[in-house]
Amino acid sequence: MGMDVYGEAATSEVGEYFRNNVWWWRPLADYILRTHPELASSCAEWHSNSGDGLNAAESIALADALDADLASGAVDAYSTAYAAEVAALPREACNLCNSTGLRTDEIGVAHGYDKPRDPATGRGGCNGCAGVGTREHWAASYPFATENVREFAAFLRASGGFKIL
């Protein structure tokens, strides 16, 4: 699943279409909502495919703000802080093996996930957590990157307004 963002009156190819899968879209939209809530406010539904969006003037204003953030290093700073925050989150229990590291249900037994992991071959152990019993926090699946903001700013500037579908 993803967010397909369509330019309404694109002035160049880059403004026609922007796509992030849901994992990438959420942190990008959150960045915009946190740092520029007023510029983003005409679009109420940043987190759904309901066709909400901004008009041409609003899109340019947001592009200007994002480009200023990129130039000042604010996006890089946010990215670094975001990564540190995610890395500091506690690991989560693995529900496939009840945190034992060994998966003893039918599928686990059929694939040998019920045997301890062999470090030499990498075989065995729960396939949900590599036999560790815990997994990365779910938030680790939502990446944020400066380059993604740069791409979205370029899209915004040339979009002529957009809708999120």
Ligand SMILES: [Zn+2]
């Ligand atoms: Zn597991």
